[in-house]
Amino acid sequence: MDDDDEALYRAGLREGWGCELLVRTVRGQVLITTAMEHHYTDLPRADRNKVTRIMTGWCEGRPLTNEMFRNEGRSPKGVMLQAFKTWAHRLYGFHTAVDGIKSFVIVDCDPAKKRVDANQTVLNRAKGRVDAFGRGK
Numbered sequence: 080m081d082d083d084d085e086a087l088y089r090a091g092l093r094e095g096w097g098c099e100l101l102v103r104t105v106r107g108q109v110l111i112t113t114a115m116e117h118h119y120t121d122l123p124r125a126d127r128n129k130v131t132r133i134m135t136g137w138c139e140g141r142p143l144t145n146e147m148f149r150n151e152g153r154s155p156k157g158v159m160l161q162a163f164k165t166w167a168h169r170l171y172g173f174h175t176a177v178d179g180i181k182s183f184v185i186v187d188c189d190p191a192k193k194r195v196d197a198n199q200t201v202l203n204r205a206k207g208r209v210d211a212f213g214r215g216k
Contacts, residue, residue: 097112097113097114098110098111098112098113098184099111099112099113099116101119101131101134101185102131102134102135102138103138104135104138104139105139106138106139106140106181107137107138107139107140107180107181107182107183108138108177108180108181108182108183109134109137109138109163109182109183109184109185110177110182110183110184110185111170111172111184111185112184112185112186112208112212115170115185115186115187115188118170118188118190119170119185119188121190122165122168122190126165126167126168129165130163130164130165130168130170133147133148133163133164133165134163134183137163137183138181138183146164147163147164148161148162148163148164149161149162149164151171151197151202151205152202152206153206154206154207154209154210155206155207155210156209156210158173158206158209158210159173159174160172160173160202160205160206160209161173161174161183162197163183163185167190167191168188168189168190168191169188169189169197169201170185170187170188171185171186171187171188171189171201171202171205171208171209172184172185172186172187172205172209173186173209173212184212186205186208186209186212187201187204187205187208188201189201
């Protein structure tokens with residue numbers, strides 16, 4: 080187990096879900112559940128590069144527009160669900176701290192978003208996954 084895995088394990092993020100690190104800066108990091116990682120890696124290169132730049136901006140505390148990152152409402156347990164966005168994709172997750180590091184954990188993806196509003200089926204599934212993950216703040 081390397082240092083990143085150890086930190087995630089101590090934070091409880093490896094318990095049954097598994098997470099992979101997508102972006103880390105001095106000020107924050109973005110993680111994705113192993114089950115959702117293929118949605119990120121399967122994005123077209125231009126979209127993956129764009130969302131990675133948006134994630135890096137989030138980590139560094141830069142202001143993001145609603146076209147890049149938005150609140151998508153609260154889960155049944157009250158956890159704020161948020162999404163990184165490109166025109167055609169949404170990556171849903173929540174903000175938490177892992178070993179004192181500002182972190183965003185992606186728990187669901189909508190790789191085929193074709194309209195302005197979120198797909199309610201995917202959005203509700205993401206809210207359930209945030210609650211099941213149990214680490215939202």
